[in-house]
Amino acid sequence: MDLQLLKNASTSASICAEKLRLPLRSRVWKGQAGEFLGAGVGSSLDFQDHRTYSPGDDPRHINWQAYARTGNYTMKLYREEVRPVVDLVFDVSDSMFFEPAKALRSSELFYFIVESAIRTGASLQVHLIVGGNTRSIPLEAVHTHHWCETAIPLRETDPGLPPDLSAIPFRANAFRVFLSDLLFPGDPVTLIGLLGQRQGSPVIFAPFSHSESDPDWQGNYEFIEAEQKTRHPHRIEPFILSRYKKAYASHFDIWKTASRRYNAALARVDAGDDLESALHEESVQAGALEVTN
Numbered sequence: 001m002d003l004q005l006l007k008n009a010s011t012s013a014s015i016c017a018e019k020l021r022l023p024l025r026s027r028v029w030k031g032q033a034g035e036f037l038g039a040g041v042g043s044s045l046d047f048q049d050h051r052t053y054s055p056g057d058d059p060r061h062i063n064w065q066a067y068a069r070t071g072n073y074t075m076k077l078y079r080e081e082v083r084p085v086v087d088l089v090f091d092v093s094d095s096m097f098f099e100p101a102k103a104l105r106s107s108e109l110f111y112f113i114v115e116s117a118i119r120t121g122a123s124l125q126v127h128l129i130v131g132g133n134t135r136s137i138p139l140e141a142v143h144t145h146h147w148c149e150t151a152i153p154l155r156e157t158d159p160g161l162p163p164d165l166s167a168i169p170f171r172a173n174a175f176r177v178f179l180s181d182l183l184f185p186g187d188p189v190t191l192i193g194l195l196g197q198r199q200g201s202p203v204i205f206a207p208f209s210h211s212e213s214d215p216d217w218q219g220n221y222e223f224i225e226a227e228q229k230t231r232h233p234h235r236i237e238p239f240i241l242s243r244y245k246k247a248y249a250s251h252f253d254i255w256k257t258a259s260r261r262y263n264a265a266l267a268r269v270d271a272g273d274d275l276e277s278a279l280h281e282e283s284v285q286a287g288a289l290e291v292t293n
Contacts (some may be wrong), residue, residue, distance in 0.1 A: 001103060006145040008102055013111035016275045022116045022203070024084040024175060025100040084122040085171050085202075089111055091163050091180030092128050092151035096207065105207040105271035105278070106179070113177050113205070113274065114142050121234055122175075127168050129152040131161030149250070162186040165194040172198040178215075182206045182251075188258040195264060202264035203288045209271040213248060217241055 033141040052074060063074045091108050097103035117124040118139075126142060130134045141147045162184040170176060176195045182188075184202070195202035217236040233241075254270065259266035267283035283289040 001097060001107070001148050003132075003145060004080075004149070005100075005263065006107055007103060009107035010145070011113045012275050013108050013115050014277065016108075016112055017115040017119060019276060019292055020112075020116075020279055021119065021292050022086070022113065022122075022177070023287060024086070024117075024120050024122060049142060053191060060212060076158045083174070084112075084117075084120055085174040086117040086122040086123065086124045086177065087127070087163060087168070087170050087174045088145060088177045088179070089127045089129055089163075089168055090116070091130070091178070091183075093130050093163075093180075094155060096181055097182050099209060099211065101271040102181075102207055103210045105269060105275070106181075107277045109179055109205050109207055111142070111280075112212045113179065114139070123171075125171070129163045129168070131157070132164040132167070133157060134164075136169075158202070160184075164190070165191055168194075170194070170198060172200075174198075174200050176200045178202070178204045180204070180206060181208060182255055185210075188255045189262065192258055192262045192264045196262060202254075202259075202262070204259065204264060205283070205288065206252075206266065206268045207271055208268055214245070244290050 022244075029170065052072075054067050054075075056223050061075050066072070066074050088110075096106040112127065114124065122141065126137050126139065126147075128137060128147065135154060137147050137150055163180065165178075178191070178195055192202055192204075195204075218238075218241070220233070220235050256266055258264075265286045265288040267279075267286045267288040270278045270281060271281065272278075273281070279289060284291060
């Protein structure tokens with residue numbers, strides 16, 4: 001991708017992050033010490049409760065007196081201030097960048113999510129994905145725009161496969177953001193389930209362009225399959241166009257139904273508007289974003 005486009009996207013995202021943000025302040029967190037009120041094990045003297053020990057828990061907070069009595073490990077829980085935990089998964093398939101407007105919007109959303117998380121002091125991890133290929137990247141690669149160099153090799157093997165989130169090392173109790181146009185086959189329940197496992201909070205941002213949602217095709221066209229780069233000539237009659245639009249609408253109706261059922265916030269983001277206006281259309285109402293005070 002063009003470096004200037006990425007710089008423009010980053011600037012636009014930074015401006016937008018002053019007015020909108022991820023809804024992290026409305027949650028109770030478990031995690032590292034920080035500015036938000038949490039519900040994890042910490043150094044505060046405000047004792048809360050006990051729970052069963054889980055692998056990875058800090059052994060300093062095991063209730064040894066209870067262990068001496070029962071032989072079972074239990075943890076003392078305290079109120080603490082913690083950092084929000086954000087896991088961002090960015091679908092960098094070719095369809096996300098197939099045309100300039102959508103490429104810009106996909107990049108803007110990526111930078112916006114990163115910027116919003118950073119501004120809240122969140123513990124942020126970023127993962128790129130194409131099909132079954134994933135790669136975690138440092139924040140420095142985002143700031144220097146070098147993430148694109150990491151994305152290119154991911155597209156070289158089976159680029160047409162749906163994203164497989166099972167290999168992503170999601171952290172417990174994380175705010176999990178999936179950025180994808182969702183233009184792949186398969187049942188959304190499996191993907192949303194992975195986003196929600198281990199007490200995750202799933203949020204999905206789906207950029208789209210009007211050329212895919214409401215095309216005006218008529219006559220002979222040569223269609224290019226975005227992932228495989230194959231060409232397919234077709235003659236588009238009105239009934240074919242109507243069938244395409246119904247299938248497209250049905251695809252996203254299925255995603256919206258699954259998202260509501262499994263408590264995932266889904267917001268589609270139009271590539272035709274400026275970023276702030278496009279985010280206001282669905283993201284705030286869906287609970288994917290909130291307005292800054």
